[in-house]
Amino acid sequence: MNRTQRSHELAKHALIGFVLFFAFFPLYVMLVISLKDNTQFLKSPFLPFAPFHWENWTYGWGVVNNYIANSILVSTLAVIGTLVGALMSAYVFARYTFPGKALLWYLLLGLLFMPGIMNLVPLFVLMKNLSLLNSLLGLALLYAVGGQVFCVFVLRNFIEEIPQDLFEAAQVDGAGPIQQIFTVVVPMSGSILATLAILQFLGSWNNFIQPLIFISDDYKQLIPVGLMRLDGEYVKQWGEMMAGFTIAAIPLVLIFLFTMRLFVKGLTAGAIKG
C-alpha cells in the first residue's frame, strides 16, 4: 500500500469514525446518565464515575415495562394483520384480471400520497363509532389497516415477478388461491416479507400521535407516549429517565441485531435482474 492509498484509507476511516462518533455519542450519554443520581449529573453529565446507581434501572423498568409490553403486542399484531391482508390483496392484483382493476389500483396508489395526519379526525370518529377507542386491539387494527397500501404496492410487483409456471404447476396439483399464496408466494418472497415486517414493526413502534389520541388509560399506553410522559416532569430525575429510555431502546436494538441480514437482503432483492 503506497502513501496515497494509505492517506485515502486514513481519510475514509476518519470519516467513518466521525460519523460513528455522532451516531453513538447520544447512546453513550444516555447510558452514562442512566447510572447517575441528580447530584452526579449536575456535577458532570458526560463522564462516568462511581457510585453507579443501578436502582435507576429498576425504577426505569418499573415505569416502562407496561409500555414495552403494550408496544410489542400492538406492533406484532399490526405486522401480522398487515402482511396477511396485504399478501392477499397483492396476490389478487398480481394474478387476476377483473373489471375496474386499474381504477382500484390507482385509487390505492392515491392513498400513498395522502398525509396520515389528514385522516386523524375521520379516523377518530370512526374509531369512536366502532367503540375501538382506548383499545389495544383497536389500535393494532388501525396500524394493520394503515400499513396495507405500501405493502400491497411493494408486494404486487414482487408477486408479478414470480414465474407464471409455478402458479400453473400448483394449480394443476389442485392448489386453490390460498394454498398458492402459502406454497408459492410466501417461500419465494421471504426476504421482502421480512423487510416489510420490520418496516411495519418500526412504524408501529414509533407511532406517537395515534396512541396519544386513541388510548387514554396509562396501563394501555404505548412506548412513545409513555416516554414523552416520563420526560414531562418539572424537575427531572435524569438518571431514572435515561434508564427508562435505554430500556425502551433495547427491543428495537435486538430486533435489528437478529433481522438485519433479512432486512438488507430484502432491500436489495430485485436490484439485479436475472
Added chain:
Amino acid sequence: MTLKKFFQVYSGVAILAGAALFAVVRVAYNQITFEAPDVTTIRICHWQLESGFREALQDLIDAYEKEYLERHGEKVRVLQLPVSERGYGQFVNTGLVGGIAPDIIERGFSRVVNDPSYLTRYFLPFGPYIESPNPYNVGTPLEGIPWRQTFSDGLISAYDRELLDYYMIPFSMFTERIYYNKDLYREATGRDDSPTSFLDFINVCNTIRDYAARQQRSLVPLAGSKYQAGVFQRKYTNTFLTDIIRLSDANLDGKCSLFESYQAYRNGVWSFESPALLASWQCTTDIAANFQQGWMAALRDDAVFMFVQGRALMFASGSWDASSLLAQVGDAFEVGVFNFPAPSDHPEYGKFARAMPSEAATGGGIPWGLNRATKHADLCIDFLRFCTTRDHNAQFTSHINWLPIVQGVTLSETLKPFKPRIEGIAGHFDYEISSELRLRAEGGRWQLFSGRMTPLDYAASLAEIYDRTAMEGFRTELEKNRRNMRNMDRIVAGRLLALAAPEASDIAAVERSVMQLLYANQAKTHDLAMDTHFLQTVTQ
C-alpha cells in the same frame, strides 16, 4: 447443525418469541387487574408532575380504597393518570369528545375545559353537592358545616360567573414568590437579609452581575424563561394599572372587563401610550434584563436547572415548585424565599406604581372537574369529599409542601413564606378583545421583554390592531354574553320547574338557588344593557 449455527438461527427467534410471550402475559395481567368485574374503577387525570405529587395523591387513593372497602364491603379502584403539560390539552380534548375521558379531570390547558359553552357540555356542576356537609367530617370540628364552607376560599374560585354554578373542587392553593440561593447571596452581597425594596432588588441584581464578572463565573441574577417572564409580568402589571382600572370600572365590581376597557379607551381614559401602561411593560423588561442570555428559548425546566446548578442566584415561581426544588437542591445550598417587592421606589416609574396585588382572593388550585359522561358520579364525589377533609388535606399538602385549601390546616415552617399576602390592591385590567390583538400581544411580548422592541413600539403595534379590530371584538363578545344570558334563562326556568314539581323535596334549597340565579342574572342584564347601549351609541 453445529451449536454455533443453531444459536445463530434460533436465538433471535427465541428472543422474539420470548418478548411476544412477555407482552401477552403482561397485557393479560393488566386486563385482569384493572378491569376486574367485581371492582368499580374511577380514573383521575392531572398534569402535576412535580416531585411528590403523584405519591401524595396515591397515598390518598390507597387510604380511600381501604376505607371504602371497610365501609361498604365493596372494592373500588382509583386509577391515577399523570399526563405531562405538553400533551395534556390534547389528551383531555380527545378524551372528552370521544367519550373516553377519565371520570375526574384536572381542568386546564384546553379551551374545552375552561370555556363556559363547553364546560356545561362536558362537566357536571358541583352545585347540588356542596351545600350539604361532607360526611367524612363527622367527629371533626367541621362536622355539620356545608362542604363548600370547609374550603378556605368558600369555593369562590370554583364558581363560574357565567354558568352560575360550581365547576371544580380544589385540593390546594398557590402563591408566587422569588426563591434565592442563600449561600451564594451571602457570598456575593455580604448580607443575610433578602431584598427589602424594589430598588434594593435591582441593586442586588447589579451586585451579582459585578460579582460574576469579577470572579469570571457563569452566574446570572435571575434564572429566566418565558414561564418566568410570565410570573414577573403577572406580578408587575396591575400594580401600575390601579388608577386606570378605577377610572374604567363602570359597574364597580373591581375589575375592568373587555367591554369596560374599550368604553374607557373610547372615552380617552387610557391609551396604549398611557405612561402607566408603558411603565408596567418597562418594569418587566428591566427585570428580564437580569435573565441569562437567550432566555426566550429556555423552558421552565431549564430555569430550574440553572438555579439548582448555582448558575442563577434567584428564580421566580409558585409555591408548587417548592417541594421539587428543595428535593433537587438537597444539601447543596440553603434556599430562601421572599416576596416580590413593590416598585413604588423606582425613580422613573415608581410614581405610577401602587401596592402589589393582594393575595386575599387567592383561589383554589388543582381544580378537579367531574366528567359529565362518568358512570360513577356519586363515587367520584365521595372520593373528592374524602380527600378534602381537614386531616386528608393536611396529609396531602404536607407531603408535597403545598398550601392547604381546607380550613384549619396548620402551615408548616417551609410554607409560611408562601402564606397569601392579604394587603395590597385588587383588580384586573383586560383589553385583549380580539383574536388578532391577543396574538400580537402574545407574540410581541417576548420581543418587548427581551429588549428587542421598545414599549413605545409595542404600544404602537397594539394600538393599530386595537383601533381596527376592537369594535368587531366588542360585538363578538357581546353576542357571546347574550348567548350565555339565554342559557342562564333556561337554567332558571329549569329550576323553577323543579320547584313546581309535586315531588320536589328540598324546596328551600331550590328557592335559594333560583334567587341566587335571578340576582346574578339581574347584574348581568344590567351590564348587557349598558354594553348594548354603548354599542348603539358609537355605531350611530
